[in-house]
Each structure stands twice: as structure tokens, then as C-alpha cells.
Amino acid sequence: MNPKSPPKEKKAYRYEILAHQIAQLIRQGTYRAGERIPSVRQMSKQQAVSISSVMQAYLILENEGLIEARPQSGYYVRAFTNTKLPELESSAPSLDPSHVNLHDLVMMVMKDSAKPHLAQLGAAMPNLELLPTDRMNHIISRLARKAEKGTHQYHFEAGMEDLRVQISQRAVNSGCQLSPNDIVITSGATEATNLCLHAVCKPGDIVAIESPMYFGILQLIEVHGLRALEIPTNPREGISLEALQFAIEHNPIKAVLTISNFSNPTGSCIPDEKKRELVELLSRYDIPLIDNDVSGEIHFTEKRPLVTKAFDTKGLVMLCSSFSKTISPSLRVGWVVPGRYKAEIEWLKFTLSSATATLPQMAIAEFLESGGYDHHLRRLRREYAAKVAQLYDAVTRTFPPGMRVTRPAGGFVLWVQLPANVDSLELYSLALQGAITLTPGYLFSPTNQFYNFIRLNAAAWSYPIMGALDKLSDMIVELAGRT
Numbered sequence: 001m002n003p004k005s006p007p008k009e010k011k012a013y014r015y016e017i018l019a020h021q022i023a024q025l026i027r028q029g030t031y032r033a034g035e036r037i038p039s040v041r042q043m044s045k046q047q048a049v050s051i052s053s054v055m056q057a058y059l060i061l062e063n064e065g066l067i068e069a070r071p072q073s074g075y076y077v078r079a080f081t082n083t084k085l086p087e088l089e090s091s092a093p094s095l096d097p098s099h100v101n102l103h104d105l106v107m108m109v110m111k112d113s114a115k116p117h118l119a120q121l122g123a124a125m126p127n128l129e130l131l132p133t134d135r136m137n138h139i140i141s142r143l144a145r146k147a148e149k150g151t152h153q154y155h156f157e158a159g160m161e162d163l164r165v166q167i168s169q170r171a172v173n174s175g176c177q178l179s180p181n182d183i184v185i186t187s188g189a190t191e192a193t194n195l196c197l198h199a200v201c202k203p204g205d206i207v208a209i210e211s212p213m214y215f216g217i218l219q220l221i222e223v224h225g226l227r228a229l230e231i232p233t234n235p236r237e238g239i240s241l242e243a244l245q246f247a248i249e250h251n252p253i254k255a256v257l258t259i260s261n262f263s264n265p266t267g268s269c270i271p272d273e274k275k276r277e278l279v280e281l282l283s284r285y286d287i288p289l290i291d292n293d294v295s296g297e298i299h300f301t302e303k304r305p306l307v308t309k310a311f312d313t314k315g316l317v318m319l320c321s322s323f324s325k326t327i328s329p330s331l332r333v334g335w336v337v338p339g340r341y342k343a344e345i346e347w348l349k350f351t352l353s354s355a356t357a358t359l360p361q362m363a364i365a366e367f368l369e370s371g372g373y374d375h376h377l378r379r380l381r382r383e384y385a386a387k388v389a390q391l392y393d394a395v396t397r398t399f400p401p402g403m404r405v406t407r408p409a410g411g412f413v414l415w416v417q418l419p420a421n422v423d424s425l426e427l428y429s430l431a432l433q434g435a436i437t438l439t440p441g442y443l444f445s446p447t448n449q450f451y452n453f454i455r456l457n458a459a460a461w462s463y464p465i466m467g468a469l470d471k472l473s474d475m476i477v478e479l480a481g482r483t
């Protein structure tokens, strides 16, 4: 049965009518993308129909792709039911390496996006309402009250052991058998990546990167005076291995940088089997892989994607991550699993920042140990899946035709391609005047190839800022209409 139209010729069964009614509610936005619909029992009570009728109705809706069952959780409206806008194609960057010069633009956008009166669709900051801030404050104040003098001493080791134990235990979920000694604690994933670049590159070297690439990593490449070789990247499956191999064969590449799970900005996730091929490819050429997993825990699928480190037999993968997206960006706690570069990374960490602050490490270790993290992550994933789906839905309904947008399976950003004659910096300026921030595509490539793209942060999404999208849409129409 097609729930778009109620069956006419023969008398409809109760479950068919119910499926049709629920489909209508989904299409008119009463039940919204990513949200849970009433349980079978609740629906049966609400509609005064039998449990089996509801189950049959839900089966029809599942077959139509309108809802999905999630084990032990219930039935949810599927994300991306409205696929009016086509998906993005793979990027096609230039074949030459280039220096990065984006710092002025990055600092301007960062300062603008911190302004509290703006509709925050710009910086990829997590939603504070969804982070365990009360719990962390509680743990921190208790730890601070009972802290001994020694807590305030330098801790020159690779980071607090309790925390490294917790991280190594969690690593099993992402396919890694780590010892706490394999891990070096850092001040966020940014510092972890910085240390890795220090360890394996010197000014003028070429590094291969996914294209587009998170501008924080481009900034590190700029600071180190490296040249970035952008590799074509698919918005679903990440970096092209064929293009990477070609690049390796024609350039002296010193390291490859990827965000293999839910990249920023495209949300691409390299399938696990392809991760194995990537690691094998690089190990044939003895090239280190600096891989970033800050959003790996924010998966909307049942299973957490593995990390490239899981396939690393030669110690060439340097895995960088942090708790910035899942617990607190301000505690500045991250880590690196540096493989064969461990001694160098420890030395660099000691030399460049002595140590990571102790109290935040202790607090996070305690939170992880208490078992509260998994419960928190389940909620975070649910909420972000819903927000991403709702923002996607709003974008596809609101923005003019002729645009493309990603449908990520994790993380919390959307990457939108505007009409070819719309410059994202012009849109950025107009949007600011209208009290909206977004991130212009210029920031994600050293060669301006994403001039007509924007990144939107779904973490901040709520229906009250729908008006901001309407305004943005008008601005895009205005810019696209100019000759």
C-alpha cells in the first residue's frame, strides 16, 4: 500500500488508514525528522486500535522508508525523508600543492561567530544544553575541594594514567587494542595534530589532505609552512584512494591528513574496509597518516565506525581525538595515539606545553569511570541525529532550487553548495547584517575552490531560528539573481 493516498477501491483496513494518517503527520511536520513517534502501545491506546493493527501500520511506514525501528529505543521518523536537493559530488581540486594563507579570514569569522546576538549557524560549536555540564561542574568542584597539594604539581608524564586507562578501554569499541602507554594526553585534538605535524614534517614539505578540509587543520599547515595537496573527496565515503595513490606517485608526500569519521565539513565517513585499504596503501609507501576522530562517537547508525588505527600494523597511524565535541570544548582534553612516533611526540609535548592541565583530566577520567558517558552519548547521538535531519529538512524546504546539500550519518554539520554565481563571502556579509552567522566555504581549501559553499552548524538548530533560514534563502536568491 502507498500511504500517500488512502486506498479507495476496496474498504481499507484499520491499519492501512492508520499508516496513511501517520504518513500525513510526518509530511506536514507534526512528527519531525529524527523524532520518536509514539510507541506501539501508546499509539494503540491513543487511536483505540489493536496492538497488531499498529504494528502492521508501522511495518508499512517502515517499508515506505518513512520511519525506522531502533532496537530498545522505539520508532523514529527517518532522517532525510525529503530528498528534494541532490547530494554533492566528489570534489575536484587542483593537482598542485599550495601554501595556505587563510589566517585573516579565519580570525575574522571566528570573532564574528562568537557574538551572542547572532543566529549561530556558523562555528561548529557543540550545543551546551546537550553536554553534561552540570555533572562535570559537580565532579570538578568535588575534586577541587579534596585535591591534595600534589595535584598542583607538574605532571610531566604522557598524561594522567586513570584517563589513559579509560581511553584505552573505550578504544576497543573502535577496533583498537591499546595499552594506556600507547596514549599521550594533549590539550585538545588541535594540539595533538600540531604535535604530529611537528614530528613528521618540516617547512616546505607537502602533505596530502582531504578536500574540503576543516580550517583548523589548514591553519596548522599554514603555521608549519607546509604545502597542502588537496585530494578529491567524496561527501559520503571520504578521500579517493586512486587519486591519493596518483598523488603519492608524483609528489614527495610527507604525511596524509584525514578526518575519517564524520569529517568537518562534509560529514563523510570512510567505510571501514576502505580505511583498511587506506592504511595498507600508506604503509606500502611508509607515509604516516594523521587521522582525526573527534566526531567518531557521534554516529547516527547503530554501530560506531572503526578508526584507521585499528588497521595499523606498522605504527604509521597517528590517531588524534578529544572530548571537545562530546563532553566539553573548554576543558581542553584530547589525546594522540602516535604509534612509532611516541617518543618524539612525548618530547614535543613536554617541550611545547609541558603538560595538559591536571584537574580537567581527573574530572573526565572520573566521568568515564562512572559509566555515565555511554548513557550521555546515546542521548547526544539521538539529539544530533534529529537536529541534523531537521536542519536538512528546513534547508531543502526553504532554499531555492539548484543547490546541493550533504546528508551526513554523524557529527553535526551540513555542507551546502550554493548556485555557481553566489559568493559565500558576500552571503556571509549579508547574513551578518541580518544577525546570522555561517561559515563561508573559502575557509576549507587553500585554493578557494569552495567559494560557493557554506557550512551550517546543526548543533544550534531549533525551530525558532527557522526565520533565519528564510532570510538566508532570500539573500541567496538576491545574490543569484544579480548579473
Ligand SMILES: Cc1ncc(COP(=O)(O)O)c(C=O)c1O
Residues within 6 Å of the ligand: 124, 187, 188, 189, 190, 191, 214, 216, 259, 263, 264, 292, 294, 321, 322, 323, 324, 329, 333, 334
Ligand atoms: C575535525 C576537528 N578537529 C578538531 C577540532 C578542534 O578540536 P579540539 O577542541 O579538541 O582542539 C574540531 C572543532 O571543530 C574539528 O571539527
